[in-house]
Amino acid sequence: MSEASRPIAVLGGTGPAGMGIALRWARAGETIIIGSRDAQRAQDAADKIADQIANQVKEKTGNHTRISGMENSAACAAADILVLTVPFEGQGALLKQLKPALRPGSILIDATVALAAGVGGRASRTLGVWQGSAAQQAAELVPKGVSVVAAFHNLSADLLNGDEDLDCDVIVCSDDASAAHLTRSLAAKIPGVRAIDGGKLENARILEQITALLIGLNIRHKGHGGIRITGLPPQAYD
Numbered sequence: 001m002s003e004a005s006r007p008i009a010v011l012g013g014t015g016p017a018g019m020g021i022a023l024r025w026a027r028a029g030e031t032i033i034i035g036s037r038d039a040q041r042a043q044d045a046a047d048k049i050a051d052q053i054a055n056q057v058k059e060k061t062g063n064h065t066r067i068s069g070m071e072n073s074a075a076c077a078a079a080d081i082l083v084l085t086v087p088f089e090g091q092g093a094l095l096k097q098l099k100p101a102l103r104p105g106s107i108l109i110d111a112t113v114a115l116a117a118g119v120g121g122r123a124s125r126t127l128g129v130w131q132g133s134a135a136q137q138a139a140e141l142v143p144k145g146v147s148v149v150a151a152f153h154n155l156s157a158d159l160l161n162g163d164e165d166l167d168c169d170v171i172v173c174s175d176d177a178s179a180a181h182l183t184r185s186l187a188a189k190i191p192g193v194r195a196i197d198g199g200k201l202e203n204a205r206i207l208e209q210i211t212a213l214l215i216g217l218n219i220r221h222k223g224h225g226g227i228r229i230t231g232l233p234p235q236a237y238d
């Protein structure tokens with residue numbers, strides 16, 4: 001299967017984070033499956049993204065967007081690259097439910113942030129997660145042979161759903177070097193994004209804390225802040 005025709009399933013892709021990532025990758029020519037607890041909601045989100053892209057490109061090339069919608073387990077069964085974009089409070093139960101559909105050899109890219117807002121607290125604070133981070137919790141819940149990668153925590157969904165380049169770095173953490181490499185190559189398909197190897201999955205706890213800080217900054221300064229790392233050599237961004 002060619003790189004762009006291998007499907008990527010975005011679970012919980014009906015929300016702003018998942019839709020924004022799906023939009024950017026569909027624009028880059030990737031084949032996307034939006035996942036949802038409800039198949040019709042997934043298809044509606046896929047249609048919305050396809051329309052958004054078609055409106056931009058129809059005069060030039062016609063609409064060749066490859067995007068569809070499915071219930072989350074059907075989406076898992078149809079793809080080996082999975083992106084998880086659900087609220088932390090639903091992450092554990094969803095992964096337990098999806099376990100039979102997750103195949104060894106798949107990659108689960110987790111963008112979940114354990115925000116205190118999920119339990120009535122502030123969005124600018126994170127919850128303590130027993131395993132260290134939401135991504136490490138995911139790694140405990142997936143079947144053996146599924147690689148978990150933490151990424152995209154620090155990208156604003158508002159910016160992802162727009163048309164401008166992002167001007168942000170994406171730090172990618174995983175214990176599986178090849179899964180992290182693939183994730184970095186996908187991140188770099190988002191215009192303006194540089195992807196950086198952030199080391200082991202345990203560093204995901206820091207990515208989540210940065211999101212909470214960014215949310216606080218965005219509230220205080222009314223913006224859509226992201227991060228840029230300076231001082232690294234060019235080869236750090238592959």
Ligand SMILES: NC(=O)c1ccc[n+]([C@@H]2O[C@H](COP(=O)([O-])OP(=O)(O)OC[C@H]3O[C@@H](n4cnc5c(N)ncnc54)[C@H](OP(=O)(O)O)[C@@H]3O)[C@@H](O)[C@H]2O)c1
Pocket residue numbers: 012013014015016017018035036037038041042084085086087088089090091094111112113114115152153154155156157158211
């Ligand atoms: N928004 C951002 O800027 C941003 C940036 C970086 C990371 N994140 C992280 O990415 C994740 C998604 O963010 P979001 O803003 O897109 O969240 P969201 O809109 O609250 O949720 C995304 C989708 O998750 C599904 N969902 C909601 N509750 C669920 C549950 N209990 N069980 C299973 N699925 C559930 C829903 O899809 P269905 O109802 O269709 O199933 C929903 O559309 C969060 O963990 C967030 O912290 C967000």
